[in-house]
Amino acid sequence: MTDKAILIQRASRSAYLLRRLNFVTLCVAVVVYAGLIAIAIYNLLLPLVVFSSCIMLAELLVFQIVRTLSDHLDLFRRATD
Secondary structure, X not given: OOHHHHHHHHHHHHHHHHHHHHHHHXXXXXXXXXXXXXXXXXXXXXXXXXXXXXXXXXXXXXXXXXXXXXXXHXXXXXXXX
C-alpha cells in the first residue's frame, strides 16, 4: 500500500470513530439533561432548567459542528481519490 492509501484508510477510520464518539456524547448529554430537568421540576428550580437548557443547546451545536465537519472531510477525501 502506498502512503496515500494508508493515510486515507486511517482518516476514514478516525472519521468513523469520531462520528460514533460524537453520537455517544450526545446520548449521554440527553440523559444528563433529562435528569437535571426532572430534578429541577421536582424541586421547582427554574434557574436549573434555564442553565441545563443552555448547556444542552451548546452540546447540540457541538454535535452539529462535528457532524458537518466530518461530512465535509468525507466529501473532500472522496473527491481527491
